[in-house]
Amino acid sequence: MSDDDGGAGEQQQQLSDGQKREIAVWFLSRAPAGEIHYVAKDVRALLGDDAVYEAAAAEAYPEYNKAQLVSLGLPDRSGDIIITSYGELDKNNYLDPRTGQVATVDHIKQTCTNLRPATDEELPSAYTEEFRSAIDVELSKYVSEAYPKGVCAVYCTKGKDVEGPGADFCLAVVISAARRSPQNFCNGSWRSIWTLEFSDEFQYVDIKGKIQVGAHYFEEGNVQLDTIVDRKDSTVLQSPEDTALSVTNIIRHQESEYFSSLEESYLNLSDATFKDLRRKLPVTRTLFPWQNTKALSLTRDLAKELALGK
Amino acid sequence: MEAAMDLMRRMPPGSTEMALNALLSLLPDHSLDLLSQVDLPLQVCMDKENNKEYILCEYNRDADSYRSPWSNIYEPPLEDGTVPSDEMRNLEIEANEVFSVYRDQYYEGGVSSVYIWEDEDESFIACFLIKKDGQGKRGHMQIGSWDAIHVIQVGSEEEGAAHYCLNSTVMLSLTTDNMQSGMFNLSGSIRRQMSMTLAVADGHLVNMGKMIEEMEGKLRNSLDQVYFGKTREMVCSLRPPPEVLNMRLPDS
Known part of the structure; x- marks a missing residue:
């Protein structure tokens, strides 16, 4: 997806539902690790349109879960399954290669809802x-x-x-x-x-x-x-x-x-790098002489020399 | 607005501009609030007359033009661009000169600009900006940038003292990129507030300067701890360093 999706700028025209959905997906997919639910809450409030939100969530969550390698507890507590394209059988079914089982995943709730043994073809x-x-x-x-x-x-x-x-x-x-x-x-x-x-x-x-x-x-x-x-x-x-x-x-x-x-x-x-950006103290090793703003021309010459000499 | 600000706290700092544009298009009615509460990395423009760079912000913008603090002229040229009163302009000229020296002493380079406007009831607002880009000196591919925004509201003088309210934001971005350690980027922003009532005997500029110097020192320290401390702590909690493991699992 192009990075321009959010760049509608200051256009005054009303956004179409499609544009709103794209913006929502843009935000959701950039959620930091473990924070998509918080971002989703904000996005939902901003959109004020549950249908658009649901569509965006349905699109963004599966990709986010795979990109973040989200792990979910298996319903029989036999371990965790990682959501990754390597184990993806279809949109909601993921293979757990260790236990040879297939878990059905609710991407938005980030839970496993069902578990079945994998077939021979899947292993x-x-x-x-x-x-x-x-x-x-x-x-x-x-x-x-x-x-x-x-x-x-x-x-x-x-x-x-x-x-x-x-x-x-x-x-x-x-x-x-x-x-x-x-x-x-x-x-x-x-x-x-x-x-x-x-x-x-x-x-x-x-x-x-x-x-x-x-x-x-x-x-x-x-x-x-x-x-x-x-x-x-x-x-x-x-x-x-x-x-x-x-x-x-x-x-x-x-x-x-x-x-x-x-x-x-x-x-x-x-x-x-950090020290190159801003020193803890000035080159003079004392706080800046704000009181002496009258004597500034002197300080300025000094500063110029120091700046040239570095 | 609350949801919008929470969202801005979570988006990658490098995408702030994109995120702000997206919010502006979703919430056109809140554009003023958004523009004043979301800080963007600072942009620089050249004052051709003085051959000096200056920083662009909402405080020196009129329509699509920006006023140079050096020449007091708008670029692109604006027929009737608003300018500060003579009194404010004199303070602004002095503040720019002094602040340039301050900037040079702490930053050894970079660009700074100060803009001053009268507010209601004989009070005024001063905006001090610093932008510094740095590259590592040791052949490492290292890129860093520091953008500081200090906005001070100065209340009217009463019995020889005035109230100063300072809002400061620093945006920092540090990147290294090489074959061995790959791409490494630390970036973000922090925002702090400080209020003081000070005697005006030495002039507003001395008071504002001292507050900004103190604030920048504090911000630099917290950035050191926050940027380097907190995120590093997180990495070490994901994968504890060997010495920690050895302490926990002797001889195993």
């Missing part, structure tokens, strides 16, 4: 499932150690019917950790997606990752952190168990390295 072959579940086991250990609120899932995205060695297949690893703390005016999310391409010919696994981190602080203001990075790696194709170990080690290593680089960015920005 990968025994051969790819061996790799998938081995990685899921190792990955779950890592995620529970590294992310206090983290959930993860491994999906087969290509070669679901590969019956044995001799063909390529792909898996996707999804990790989602969200924290909501509205009473402290703070919300945040860590999302990573790792795609694994198993090449039979070259006997290796090509690993590509995308990590996104967001944080929102909004007490007496609106401050947002927004990061995204792409990572690449690879490993040799071994037995399912050994491949799982080595893939998980790579993900662990890459993600902890990225975490360190986030810390470094904070330091760099705070030490260098």
